[in-house]
Amino acid sequence: MSGRRGLGARWRRRRPLRTRLAIAASAAVALVAVGICVAAIFITRHQMIRQLEFGLAQTAAQHTEQYRQEGPSAGDKGCQYPAVPCLQSVPADKSRDPREPYALPVDDATREVAAGRRAPYYKQLTVAGYPVRMYTVRLRGKDLALQVALRSDLVERGVQKASLALAGVGGAGVLLAAGLGYWVSRTGLAPVARLTATAERIAATRDARHRIELPAGPPGREDEVTRLAASFNTMLGELEQSVAAQRRLVADASHELRTPLTALRTNAELLARADRLTEAQRDRASGALGRQLREVTTLVNDLIELARDEEPQPLVEQVRPAALLAHAVEAARGHWPEITFTSRTDGAAAGVTVPGVPARLSRLLSNLLDNAAKFSPPGGPVETELTVAGDALELTVRDHGPGIAAEDLPHVFDRFYRAEAARALPGSGLGLAMARQIARAHHAEITAAQAPGGGALFRLRFPAG
Structure with a gap:
C-alpha cells in the first residue's frame, strides 16, 4: 500500500497541474461515458427482448384456437429460420403425447402450465444450434400448453451493433472531453502560470517590480x-x-x-x-x-x-497614560532645564488605561517632548494635554517654535528625514519615526500639524481601555 502511495505521489510531482487537470477531467468523462454506454446497452437489450416477448405473446394468441381444436402437436422445424416461429402443444398427461418427438424441449414446468398449476413463462434456450426465446402458455379447457419460440440471435446481433455504436460514440466523447479538458485547464490556469512565471522571475532576479497581467473586465466580477x-x-x-x-x-x-x-x-x-x-x-x-x-x-x-515591527506580547499590560505622561514631563524638565513644560490632564482621562508596553510608551512620550523642546526657543513653553475625545484617548504636545513647513509635513515621520531648519540641530532624524512605529504597534494614530498661532502640534490618539 505504501508503495502505491509513493508511486502516486511521484506521478503527481512529475506531471504539471495542467496535465493532471486534463487527465482528471478526461477520466471523469470517460467514467460517465462508460456508465452511460453500459446502461444504454442493458436498456436496449431489455427493450429488444421485451419486444420479442410481445411478438411471442401475439403469435400465441393468434394460434390459440387452432391448437385447441387440433390437440397435442409435436411442432415443426421453424426455429431454423429467422423471424419464423416454431409452435407446438403439449398435454399435461404424458400418455397423450404424439408419436413424433417434440421440436422444442418439454419438461415438468411445461406439464404444470398445461395442468394449470403454473403461470405462463418465458425461457431462453438453444434449439437446433440456434439461440431462441420460448413462451409457454396454457390453452384453457384442454389441459394443453402452447409453446411458441423465435430465434433471438437477431436480438443479440442488434445489441452487439448498438454496443459498437455506443462504444464509438463514447470513445469520441472521451477524446473530445480530453481536448476540451486540456483547453479549459490551459485557459483557466493561465493566470496561475503567469503567477508562477512571475514568482520564478522575481526569485531569479530578486526584483519585486514585476507584476502579473490581469485580464480586462468589469470590477467586482473577477473569478x-x-x-x-x-x-x-x-x-x-x-x-x-x-x-x-x-x-x-x-x-x-x-x-x-x-x-x-x-x-x-x-x-x-x-x-x-x-x-x-x-x-x-x-x-x-x-x-x-x-x-x-x-x-x-x-x-x-x-x-x-x-x-522591530511589533511589541513583544509577554510585556503588554494595562498602563495608565496619565502616569506615564507625568513621569515623562518630569524627566524632560531635567533634560531641558531651559524649557518650560506644562501639563494638563482631564479628570476623565486620569483613570483611563490602555494595553501596552510601559517602557515603549514612555519612549514615545519622551521622543515627542524632546522634539518639541529641541525646536522651542530658550524659555519657551512646551504644552501637553491629555483628554478623552469621544471613544478615544487623545494626547497633544505643542511647542512655540518655528513650526513645520507645509512641504515637510508629509515627511516628518520618515526615517532620517530632517527638515532644512533642523539640519543644524543635534539628532539623527529617528525620534519621530520611532514614535510613529510605537504608536502603530499600540493601535494608535499619531499626526503632526501647524499649531494655531505658530509652532508644531503633535496629536496621539488611541482607543480608551
Whole structure:
C-alpha cells in the first residue's frame, strides 16, 4: 500500500497541474461515458427482448384456437429460420403425447402450465444450434400448453451493433472531453502560470517590480484565479515597498554612521598620541570621544528599535497614560532645564488605561517632548494635554517654535528625514519615526500639524481601555 502511495505521489510531482487537470477531467468523462454506454446497452437489450416477448405473446394468441381444436402437436422445424416461429402443444398427461418427438424441449414446468398449476413463462434456450426465446402458455379447457419460440440471435446481433455504436460514440466523447479538458485547464490556469512565471522571475532576479497581467473586465466580477493574481500583485507591491524601505534604511543608516565613526576614529587616533598633546587637548579629545560614542550608541539603539515591527506580547499590560505622561514631563524638565513644560490632564482621562508596553510608551512620550523642546526657543513653553475625545484617548504636545513647513509635513515621520531648519540641530532624524512605529504597534494614530498661532502640534490618539 505504501508503495502505491509513493508511486502516486511521484506521478503527481512529475506531471504539471495542467496535465493532471486534463487527465482528471478526461477520466471523469470517460467514467460517465462508460456508465452511460453500459446502461444504454442493458436498456436496449431489455427493450429488444421485451419486444420479442410481445411478438411471442401475439403469435400465441393468434394460434390459440387452432391448437385447441387440433390437440397435442409435436411442432415443426421453424426455429431454423429467422423471424419464423416454431409452435407446438403439449398435454399435461404424458400418455397423450404424439408419436413424433417434440421440436422444442418439454419438461415438468411445461406439464404444470398445461395442468394449470403454473403461470405462463418465458425461457431462453438453444434449439437446433440456434439461440431462441420460448413462451409457454396454457390453452384453457384442454389441459394443453402452447409453446411458441423465435430465434433471438437477431436480438443479440442488434445489441452487439448498438454496443459498437455506443462504444464509438463514447470513445469520441472521451477524446473530445480530453481536448476540451486540456483547453479549459490551459485557459483557466493561465493566470496561475503567469503567477508562477512571475514568482520564478522575481526569485531569479530578486526584483519585486514585476507584476502579473490581469485580464480586462468589469470590477467586482473577477473569478477566484484573477483575485488570486490581484492579491499576488498587491503582495508584490508591499514587498517592493518593504525592500525599498530596507534599502533606504541601510543607505540612510550608513550615511548617518559614516560621520560619527570618522570622528571616533580621528579622536581615537589623536588619543593614541596622547604623549604629544597637552592636558587640555587630551581632555577635549576625550570629551569629544565620549560624546560621539553616546551618539553612535543612541543611533544604533534607535535602529534596533525601528527594526522591530511589533511589541513583544509577554510585556503588554494595562498602563495608565496619565502616569506615564507625568513621569515623562518630569524627566524632560531635567533634560531641558531651559524649557518650560506644562501639563494638563482631564479628570476623565486620569483613570483611563490602555494595553501596552510601559517602557515603549514612555519612549514615545519622551521622543515627542524632546522634539518639541529641541525646536522651542530658550524659555519657551512646551504644552501637553491629555483628554478623552469621544471613544478615544487623545494626547497633544505643542511647542512655540518655528513650526513645520507645509512641504515637510508629509515627511516628518520618515526615517532620517530632517527638515532644512533642523539640519543644524543635534539628532539623527529617528525620534519621530520611532514614535510613529510605537504608536502603530499600540493601535494608535499619531499626526503632526501647524499649531494655531505658530509652532508644531503633535496629536496621539488611541482607543480608551
